[in-house]
Structure formats: C-alpha cells, structure tokens
Amino acid sequence: MAGANGIKHAVILSGGGAYGAFEVGVLKSILTDQVGRGRYPKIEPSIYTGTSVGAVNAAVMVSQNGLGVHADEAIEFLENAWLNLIASSPETCGNGAYRIRVDPIRYLNPQCLSDPAQAFAALVEDGALLTDSFFRRTTNFFNSPDPLQTRVLEFVDLSTFISPEPLYRLVREIVSLEAIRRSSMMLRIVAANWATGEVKVFTNKDMTDDVGFQIILASAAIPGFFPPQYIGGYPYVDGGVVMNTPLNCAIEAGGNFLHIIYLDPDIDKLPLKVLQNTYNTLDRTILINNATVINEDIDTAAWINEGLEAIERVSKGGPVSDRDLQEFIRVAARIEERLKQGSPYRKLILHRYHPHEDPGGGGVGILNFNRERMIDLIEQGFNETVDHDCYESECVLLQP
Numbered sequence: 001m002a003g004a005n006g007i008k009h010a011v012i013l014s015g016g017g018a019y020g021a022f023e024v025g026v027l028k029s030i031l032t033d034q035v036g037r038g039r040y041p042k043i044e045p046s047i048y049t050g051t052s053v054g055a056v057n058a059a060v061m062v063s064q065n066g067l068g069v070h071a072d073e074a075i076e077f078l079e080n081a082w083l084n085l086i087a088s089s090p091e092t093c094g095n096g097a098y099r100i101r102v103d104p105i106r107y108l109n110p111q112c113l114s115d116p117a118q119a120f121a122a123l124v125e126d127g128a129l130l131t132d133s134f135f136r137r138t139t140n141f142f143n144s145p146d147p148l149q150t151r152v153l154e155f156v157d158l159s160t161f162i163s164p165e166p167l168y169r170l171v172r173e174i175v176s177l178e179a180i181r182r183s184s185m186m187l188r189i190v191a192a193n194w195a196t197g198e199v200k201v202f203t204n205k206d207m208t209d210d211v212g213f214q215i216i217l218a219s220a221a222i223p224g225f226f227p228p229q230y231i232g233g234y235p236y237v238d239g240g241v242v243m244n245t246p247l248n249c250a251i252e253a254g255g256n257f258l259h260i261i262y263l264d265p266d267i268d269k270l271p272l273k274v275l276q277n278t279y280n281t282l283d284r285t286i287l288i289n290n291a292t293v294i295n296e297d298i299d300t301a302a303w304i305n306e307g308l309e310a311i312e313r314v315s316k317g318g319p320v321s322d323r324d325l326q327e328f329i330r331v332a333a334r335i336e337e338r339l340k341q342g343s344p345y346r347k348l349i350l351h352r353y354h355p356h357e358d359p360g361g362g363g364v365g366i367l368n369f370n371r372e373r374m375i376d377l378i379e380q381g382f383n384e385t386v387d388h389d390c391y392e393s394e395c396v397l398l399q400p
Contacts, residue, residue, distance in 0.1 A: 006346075009045045010255025011061075012247050014294075015052025015240035016263030017222070017366025018097075019355075021374040023057050024079050025381020026261045026353045029388075031071045044071070047255045049188040049246040051239035054261075055219035059175045062187040062204070066179030079378060081174050087371035095369040096170040098226075099163040101126040126163070133160045164226045168217065177212035180204055188249040190239030191218040194228050199242040201249055244290050247297045251348065258350045260298070261381075264290045301348045302396045308347055350396040353385050 011030075013023050030043050050058030057078060064074035081096075088095035137157070144150075180187055181204055189202045202215045211231050218229035218236035228235035239246070245262045264287050390397060 007257045008047065008255050009043045009257045009259065010047035010049065010250035010253065011045045011058070012245060012250050012258060012260045012262075013048065013050040013054030013058050014245040014260075014262035014264075014290075015054055015220075015238065017053055018369045018373070019263040019366060019377065020053030020057055021082050021377035022263055022355055022381040023054065023261045024075070024082055025378040025383070026385045027057070027061070027381075028075050028079065028378070029382045029385035030259060030353075031075050042071075043257075043259065045185065045259070047186045047188070047250050047253045049190070049249040049253070050219070051190045051244055051246050052220045052222070054246075055189045055191075055216055055239065056171065056175075058187060059171075059180065059189065059207075059216050062183045062185045063174075063176045063179045065185045066181070066183030067176060077174075081170075082374055082378065083371060085170055085174065086369055087374040088369050089371040092371075094166065096166050097369055098367075099166050101130060101161050101163055130160060133157065159225055159227060162225055164217070164221075167220065167226075168213075171213055171216050175213070175216065177207045177209055180207045180212070186253050188246060188253055189215055189219050190243045190246045190249060191215065191221075191229075191231075191236040192239055192241040192243075194223070194235040194237045196234075197242070199239070200236065201246075245294045245297070247294070247301070247350075251301070256346045256348050258301075258348060260294070260350060260352050260354075262290070262294055262352075262354045264294075264354060298350055298352070298394075298396060301350055304345050305347050305396065308345060348396060351388070351390065352393045352395055353381070353388065354393075355380060356384065356392075 011027070013020075016022075031045075033042055045061075048058035048062050050056070060078050060081065061074055064077055065071075069077065086096035183204065187204050187207070191200050191202065192198070193200055206212070206215060214229040214231055215236075217226075218231060219239045221227065221229055221237045223237045223241065226238075228237050230236075243249075245260060247258065247260055250258055
C-alpha cells in the first residue's frame with residue numbers, strides 16, 4: 001500500500017550466507033525509531049524482495065506482518081532467530097543452517113551427546129548416505145565412457161558431506177506460509193532454474209503449503225553445497241546464480257523508494273594479496289561480478305530518472321538540450337515498453353546499505369555462523385545505517 005505522496009517503500013535483500021546477519025542490523029535501524037540518531041525517519045515497507053539468505057529474511061518479515069506483528073517486534077523476532085536458532089556457539093550443537101556429516105568434533109561435544117540415541121541414529125543415517133553415494137560414484141567411475149580426468153572429477157561431491165536438514169527445520173519454524181499469503185506486504189523471492197538457467201520470481205500466492213518452503217529453500221540452495229529443490233518438476237537453486245540482489249523485482253512490483261541491502265564490501269577497500277592464490281582470486285572475482293551487476297542496475301535506475309526528467313522539461317515547453325536528448329534516448333526503449341504494459345515508470349529514490357569495510361572471513365565467511373560473529377555483523381549493519389551518508393553510499397536521489 002502506497003504511503004503519502006505515492007511513496008511505496010521496498011526493501012531489497014541480497015544473498016550472502018552468514019553475512020545475512022548484517023541485513024538484520026540494517027533492518028533494525030530503518031524499521032525502528034532511533035531517537036537522536038540517524039538522518040532519516042523509519043520506513044514502512046510494502047514490498048520485500050530477497051535472494052538466498054535475503055529470501056529467508058524477507059520471508060520472515062512478510063510472515064510476521066501477516067501474523068499482525070508490529071515492525072519493532074518483527075525485527076526483534078528475526079534478530080532472536082539469528083542469535084538463538086541460526087548461530088552456533090560452544091553451548092550449542094552446530095548451527096541452524098547446515099551440519100557436516102560424521103563430523104568427529106560434533107561427537108566430542110557433550111551437548112551433541114545429550115541424547116545418545118538420537119546422535120547414534122544420525123551417525124547411522126550419515127554413514128548409510130555416504131556409503132550409498134560412494135557406491136553410486138564408484139559404479140559411475142568404472143562404467144562411464146568419459147575420459148579418466150572427467151571421471152575423477154565427477155567422483156568428488158562435497159555436498160554429500162553436508163546435511164541441509166538444520167535449514168529445513170529452521171525455515172519451517174520461523175516462517176508461516178499462510179501468513180505470507182494473507183500479508184498486505186508483497187513478497188518476491190528469486191531462484192534459478194538449474195535446468196534452463198532462467199531466473200524465476202515467486203510471489204505471495206506461490207507460497208502454498210505444498211511448495212512454499214521449497215521455494216525459500218531453493219533460493220538458498222548454494223550449488224555444490226545444498227541439493228536443488230524440485231518445484232513443478234524443475235530443479236531450482238540459489239537465486240544468486242542469476243540475480244543476487246533483486247532490485248528489478250522491487251521496481252516491477254511498483255516500489256519507488258528503494259532500500260537496497262547487499263553484502264559485498266567496497267572492492268577498492270579490499271587490499272590485493274601480495275601472494276596470490278586460487279581461493280583469493282576466485283573470491284575477488286565473485287565480489288567484482290556482484291558489485292558490477294548491482295552497480296549497473298542502480299545506474300539504469302538513475303538513467304530512468306534522468307530520462308523522465310528530460311520528458312518533463314520538454315512537455316513543459318522548455319528548451320531541448322543535447323543532454324536532454326541523450327538522457328531520453330538512453331532509456332526510451334525501456335520507458336516505451338513499460339507504457340505498452342500499462343505500468344509506466346515512476347521516478348525512483350534508491351538508498352544503498354552495505355558493509356563499506358570487509359566484514360571478515362572472505363568467501364568462506366558465508367559459512368561461518370559463530371554467534372559472536374553474528375552479534376558483530378548485526379551491530380555493524382545497525383551502526384553503519386544509523387550513520388548512513390547518501391553521498392558516501394552513492395544513493396540515487398531525485399533532482400530538486
């Protein structure tokens with residue numbers, strides 16, 4: 001539902017595994033009153049879009065809204081889930097996102113042995129699964145007509161050693177599908193069709209009792225780490241494969257005051273390693289790719305604003321400058337397409353929130369759910385947002 005002056009706030013939540021705790025801190029700042037701090041008043045979103053861990057956070061917030069929970073209590077519920085259900089600590093048996101199968105350290109933790117029968121059952125189940133996987137891959141190795149090098153590579157599957165069961169239980173515990181369907185907030189969850197490579201955007205009405213949880217889990221199914229989720233006969237995986245920051249989904253849903261929360265630090269503030277290695281090279285490649293895509297989307301939004309402003313100046317009989325023509329031509333095709341669809345573009349305001357400094361951990365940091373680290377990330381997200389500076393963050397604002 002649009003607010004005063006037709007403003008429709010949308011919150012865009014990107015993927016990033018454990019870094020999703022940073023999103024909680026940002027939400028805590030922009031959704032609640034912080035007396036004496038911050039430059040902007042709290043917002044009341046009508047749209048949430050999310051990919052991967054952002055899809056989980058978005059689903060929780062829309063679910064809480066559908067349950068009639070006030071925003072202050074909803075973000076408190078989400079923060080509690082991160083600190084007490086998702087995070088790991090010496091006092092807990094693992095985390096709420098994944099479990100390593102037949103992990104010897106797990107069986108040395110007294111907390112994990114509080115129920116010996118359950119621990120033994122999990123060990124037997126893990127052993128049976130790993131044995132079955134080994135047998136099938138061994139059979140494939142000897143029977144496949146592929147070259148030896150290919151067969152050797154196909155023999156390795158790290159996801160076999162990862163159980164996604166903790167995440168499956170978590171999502172069912174903290175999300176109500178019925179509440180999402182009846183919520184006044186619009187939800188958009190992005191997943192990637194693993195068979196076709198196409199992006200799929202799921203909405204509130206798609207969150208049925210039959211496939212709703214699979215949709216959320218599909219968006220968070222990191223390829224090679226979690227197995228795909230089958231929906232409508234197709235395998236779906238992490239939406240970050242095709243759209244890690246679903247900004248366009250929020251625009252298509254009618255949002256015009258956009259709050260983009262993404263988890264990639266400023267690339268120029270990440271020092272290059274003196275001694276290069278494969279891990280750091282791949283990690284930096286992914287960060288640069290994510291930053292490039294989101295920057296292109298934000299630049300496009302800014303161009304649309306400039307094109308609409310040029311049209312306004314011309315329609316008022318003002319002089320047509322070369323810059324006006326350039327700004328209009330740059331986005332004319334997109335503006336025309338939306339007019340044909342009966343949903344013309346509106347000017348957009350975009351606020352960016354993301355960690356300016358490296359939150360620590362690099363690429364493998366997405367798997368580190370240590371409780372103290374979750375506390376630090378939530379605090380970092382909150383403090384950086386309270387001190388939000390549009391100039392430093394390169395937000396897109398309307399011209400006076």
